[in-house]
Amino acid sequence: MTAPPHLVSVALKRGRFELDVALAWQERVSVFFGPSGAGKSTLFEAILGLHPATRSRVRIGGDWLEDSETGRRRPTWQRGLGWVPQEPTLFPHLDVEANLRFARPDAEALERAVEVLELRPLLGRDVRELSGGERQRVAIGRALGSGPRALLLDEPLASLDVTRRANVLRDLIRVRDALELPMLVITHDPDEALLLGERIAVLDAGRVVASGAPADVLWSQAVLPLSEALGLENVLEGRVGPGEERRLVTAGGVRLTLPVATAAGERMSVGVRAEDIVLAVDPPGRISARNVLPARVTRCEPAGDDAFVHLALEPGGERLVAKVTTAAVHKLELRPDTRVHALVKAQAIRRLA
Amino acid sequence: MNGGDVLAIAGLTLCIGAAATAAVVPVAVAVAWCLVRRDFRGKSLVRALVTLPMVLPPVAVGLALLWLLGRRGPLAALWEATGVDLVFTAWAAALAAAVVGFPLATRACEQALAAIDTRYESVARSLGLSPLASFFRVTLPLAKRGVLYGALLCFTRAIGEFGATAVVAGIIPGRTETLALGIWSRVQLGEDSAAATLGAVSFALGLTAMWAGERWLRSDSP
Numbered sequence: 001m002t003a004p005p006h007l008v009s010v011a012l013k014r015g016r017f018e019l020d021v022a023l024a025w026q027e028r029v030s031v032f033f034g035p036s037g038a039g040k041s042t043l044f045e046a047i048l049g050l051h052p053a054t055r056s057r058v059r060i061g062g063d064w065l066e067d068s069e070t071g072r073r074r075p076t077w078q079r080g081l082g083w084v085p086q087e088p089t090l091f092p093h094l095d096v097e098a099n100l101r102f103a104r105p106d107a108e109a110l111e112r113a114v115e116v117l118e119l120r121p122l123l124g125r126d127v128r129e130l131s132g133g134e135r136q137r138v139a140i141g142r143a144l145g146s147g148p149r150a151l152l153l154d155e156p157l158a159s160l161d162v163t164r165r166a167n168v169l170r171d172l173i174r175v176r177d178a179l180e181l182p183m184l185v186i187t188h189d190p191d192e193a194l195l196l197g198e199r200i201a202v203l204d205a206g207r208v209v210a211s212g213a214p215a216d217v218l219w220s221q222a223v224l225p226l227s228e229a230l231g232l233e234n235v236l237e238g239r240v241g242p243g244e245e246r247r248l249v250t251a252g253g254v255r256l257t258l259p260v261a262t263a264a265g266e267r268m269s270v271g272v273r274a275e276d277i278v279l280a281v282d283p284p285g286r287i288s289a290r291n292v293l294p295a296r297v298t299r300c301e302p303a304g305d306d307a308f309v310h311l312a313l314e315p316g317g318e319r320l321v322a323k324v325t326t327a328a329v330h331k332l333e334l335r336p337d338t339r340v341h342a343l344v345k346a347q348a349i350r351r352l353a
Numbered sequence: 354m355n356g357g358d359v360l361a362i363a364g365l366t367l368c369i370g371a372a373a374t375a376a377v378v379p380v381a382v383a384v385a386w387c388l389v390r391r392d393f394r395g396k397s398l399v400r401a402l403v404t405l406p407m408v409l410p411p412v413a414v415g416l417a418l419l420w421l422l423g424r425r426g427p428l429a430a431l432w433e434a435t436g437v438d439l440v441f442t443a444w445a446a447a448l449a450a451a452v453v454g455f456p457l458a459t460r461a462c463e464q465a466l467a468a469i470d471t472r473y474e475s476v477a478r479s480l481g482l483s484p485l486a487s488f489f490r491v492t493l494p495l496a497k498r499g500v501l502y503g504a505l506l507c508f509t510r511a512i513g514e515f516g517a518t519a520v521v522a523g524i525i526p527g528r529t530e531t532l533a534l535g536i537w538s539r540v541q542l543g544e545d546s547a548a549a550t551l552g553a554v555s556f557a558l559g560l561t562a563m564w565a566g567e568r569w570l571r572s573d574s575p
Contacts, residue, residue, distance in 0.1 A: 050475050076478040077487075083479040088470055091477075093494045102490075103480035146480050 005062040010046040012053035019206040029183045031197030038203040040186040049076045060150045061182050082143030083152045087159050089139040090127040097123040106147025113144035116178045133164035150182040169353040190232040191352050234272045252316020257290035259346045269353040274323035276348035280341045281332050291344040354547045366531040370512035373450035377458050378504050385462035407456040415520025441523045449517035454507035465499020505566040
């Protein structure tokens with residue numbers, strides 16, 4: 001097997017805070033997840049070469065940017081990393097277009113970014129008059145316009161309100177799918193991690209506590225206390241079925257009734273909280289829940305008085321996790337391979353992007 | 354004293370103020386940048402030294418300059434070798450004005466630079482700009498107002514400078530006689546109305562410079 005294209009191994013000390021991280025990964029989109037103060041932004045700044053570090057080995061997309069073992073080190077301005085930090089990001093003394101053109105941009109990359117992020121109507125605007133979501137789009141566009149080898153997004157949605165989050169999240173998914181660029185994304189939001197990431201590294205107090213496939217890691221027993229506290233829920237993606245504007249069809253063939261009608265064919269991501277799912281062993285009769293999803297139990301994990309029941313939805317086997325009481329698990333005799341029906345009220349489904 | 358004399362004195366004053374300001378601002382920006390963005394030993398001592406000309410009696414500053422520029426000072430060899438003699442010239446007056454204006458300009462630049470989020474500079478670097486390029490394209494434009502305010506303070510302080518100038522440049526009509534020196538010498542000679550005329554011109558110049566500067570700096574132009 002060839003060496004993974006991306007490698008970050010950093011140790012540094014700032015005041016009392018110590019960061020010691022060693023990661024290597026193959027996937028194009030990697031999410032760095034953890035509570036605030038975990039060292040995620042500091043890790044990005046180290047990848048950018050903005051801070052002196054005691055150990056610093058950074059390889060992105062197969063290219064070494066720094067290797068403290070061999071002593072080679074590219075300065076920040078020669079690393080070609082498109083960085084979108086948390087606010088403030090845009091230069092207030094320049095208008096939108098001048099911000100986008102700040103870096104003597106790669107004309108083709110900039111044109112592409114303007115198109116994907118729909119920035120053309122904003123070009124002449126004063127950056128101080130932009131909304132939070134618009135500012136974030138311009139900042140992402142500016143980073144992309146520099147023709148970077150990778151995109152580094154630091155909490156891209158943190159400063160936005162709920163409706164703008166959905167819009168910018170959709171933009172990010174579009175950017176991810178339209179460009180072949182490696183992406184590193186910092187977030188403390190499990191929905192974002194599940195929707196954007198192909199891989200996740202969980203940081204806490206300057207250390208990596210878990211890494212792997214996002215859903216596996218976030219639902220793992222070791223990470224659950226943290227991810228649940230930060231709002232972990234089930235995330236399902238699909239398209240609104242043709243002729244059925246309240247029906248979402250996932251890649252695995254699950255058909256979900258939505259609380260509101262949406263344009264047919266539109267791509268959509270929705271969230272369902274584990275505690276909003278009811279499990280029934282026998283097929284329910286007349287019932288108000290609009291979604292009765294046949295599934296198979298894959299595992300039951302106790303968590304105090306409750307248990308997380310992992311399900312594989314039929315027919316495609318997509319993961320759904322229900323949180324029920326331990327008493328219910330015993331009463332229904334739930335164990336791996338038990339066939340159940342997962343009941344989800346349409347009203348419990350929330351659109352994420 | 355006729356109108357031409359008044360104009361000549363005012364003109365010389367403005368020239369000396371402009372020369373002093375032009376010389377001070379780049380140095381003030383550089384020193385302020387080091388004080389705000391760099392950590393080094395003895396920083397508070399440097400800060401104290403920068404402020405010193407503001408709190409010393411201007412006459413003492415003049416004496417120090419006289420010593421530095423004189424043929425018996427530490428730079429005597431330099432003056433000897435180059436044949437330059439600045440003492441009792443308008444250049445000495447400009448130097449004196451620059452030294453007393455320097456702390457005001459530096460303090461204003463320091464405040465302006467400290468108010469800039471360093472993340473803007475980091476972003477500029479990530480976008481491919483060297484530290485020097487990001488200083489000129491991001492830091493300086495963002496600090497523009499503060500720097501210009503510092504220049505204004507330095508200029509107005511310079512055109513009002515008296516004590517240090519008198520010591521190092523003397524009061525030579527037509528060569529080093531600025532408004533402040535002119536007023537003093539007229540008062541000494543008992544020419545009260547001429548002193549009052551020059552005083553009124555000083556007042557008008559100072560007020561105009563501050564008023565125009567304040568208006569422009571407070572306007573919304575980015």
